[in-house]
Amino acid sequence: MAIAIDFGTSNTVIAKFDPDTQTTEIVKLTNISQKTNLNPELIPSLIYVKNAQNNDLLIGQTVRDQGLDIDNNQRFFNNFKRGIGSNIQGFLPDLDSKNITFEQVGEWFLSGVLKELSEKPDSLIITVPVDSFESYRNWLTDVCQKWEIEQVRIIDEPTAAALGYETENDDFILVIDFGGGTIDFSLVQLELGKSKQAQGFILKWGEKVLGKSSAQKNKVAKVIAKAGMNLGGADLDNWLMDYFHREKDIAKSSLISRLVEKIKIKLSQEETAEEIYFNDRTLETYELSLDRKTFEQILTENQFFTQLDSLINNLLQQAQRNGVVKENIEKVLLVGGSSQIPALQTWLQQYFNPEKIKCDRPFSAIAMGALKIEEGLQVKDFLYHSYGIRYWNRRKNRHDWHTIIPSGQPYPMTNPIPLYLGASVENQPNIELIIGELGQETTSTEVYFDGDRIVTKQVTNGNTTVQPLNDKEGGRNIAPLNPVGMPGSDRIKVSFIVDEQCTLKITVEDLLTNETLLENYTVAQLR
DSSP: OEEEEEEOSSEEEEEEEETTTTEEEEOOOTTTSOOSSSSTTOEEOEEEEEETTTTEEEETHHHHHTTTTTSOOTTEEESGGGGTTSSOGGGSOEETTEEOOHHHHHHHHHHHHHHTSSSOOSEEEEEEOTTOOHHHHHHHHHHHHHTTOSEEEEEEHHHHHHHHTTOTTOSEEEEEEEOSSOEEEEEEEEEETSOOSOOOOOEEESOOOOOGGGGGTTEEEEEEEEEEESOOHHHHHHHHHHHHHHHHOOOOOHHHHHHHHHHHHHTTTOSEEEEEEEOTTTOOEEEEEEEHHHHHHHHHHTTHHHHHHHHHHHHHHHHHHTTOOGGGEEEEEEESGGGGOHHHHHHHTTTSOGGGEEOSOTTTHHHHHHTTTTTTOEEEOBOSSEEEEEEEETTTTEEEEEEEEOTTOBSSOSSOEEEEEEOSSTTEEEEEOOEEEEEEEEEEEEEEEETTEEEEEEEEEEEEEEEESSOSTTTSEEEEEEEEEOTTSEEEEEEEEEOTTOEEEEEEEETTTTEEEEEEEEEEEOO
């Protein structure tokens, strides 16, 4: 059995593929899924730690059913996906004499979901946000390896969504995935029947063995352009909570967060929404109401539409460099719970004809689309981030980064990119090189706590967000020099290449001795 997991900040969805019947379906896990008739396939991404030492946990709807998602309790975690790979771990509590990290909470949740399955899968496809750094993907890979599943693959959420909408008669498709933690734009070209050569499965490990669907090998989904940021439904909830705190003097709490989330959801269906809560123990009463016009004003005040404009302009510029213009886009597909917000759909109509915009599979499209890979559909992809080396910028008197492999680079690369380096001081015994993954320039994402809330904020600072890939003991030293190096001439040649498994590798040659110091050395597993 093959399964696909759409692990979301707010909700998680699972789909499965039966190789015998060649059918796919959404998996409803009775114990942890929502109990309502509306979207019963959703598993709330919640966890409550009863005992950290023996992994005694509650996950999903069970946490909500027992009322453990309301009290400000250190044992309750939501929105934890946003903290994975971030630098805010020190804010988390120690539970039962055990140090807690967001990575640990995420592993507990995903492992708990898998335990609820009726049978162990032999193949797993898991989706990730388009803007995720390698630290998140590497964490995910490590977790998957612990499950001892034969084969695990990773695919971008927007690409999976395009496949899940079954838009096989269209060519260029724009997917907007607006979930609880991120918003991702991805322009995908479905090349059905145009290629019989496998190109660019997004694999982490394992060899793909096609079953009865081998006739579908010629289906290819090609990613033309993509852009994303850490802005999700949880941020909108925080803005609403700030509004009620400022305008109605209502104290911020996890309870108010739940109420404003319900209001936000109702406003997708109604012009006005109201939530009333009465605590029969404390006799406290909360009455919150909001209309769509005020909600849109709150979005405007928080630069929501400005950030959307920036994202889509970025994407359209990428597309144009690849020979695709806006008029070529035949469908705009919306996925994720937050994509149902009317203000978002109205904003989209500034760019696209309303008939092109579809939003009828907001929760199931990603997981179902990911399973298309299991059916033999192939995905051609490119590197979303740039990769470069750290150097000392004399003019700015600080370390800076020089791009070696630009974003948009297709892989596998046919020709290595060379870099020549020399010694900087006399009698230099070795040459160190720090290689980093470069994020978007001019903006960075700050992740911090506001009370018990995890908040992300886009900050413009003129710098580049970087995640070093080899900045650790034993990883920086790429070239021991014998004889020692002297300034004035190039001493080593470093060749960079990304292979078909999306692995960044370097080969290092000593130009003085003609010796190969490193050959196809793996620096990091990339996107």
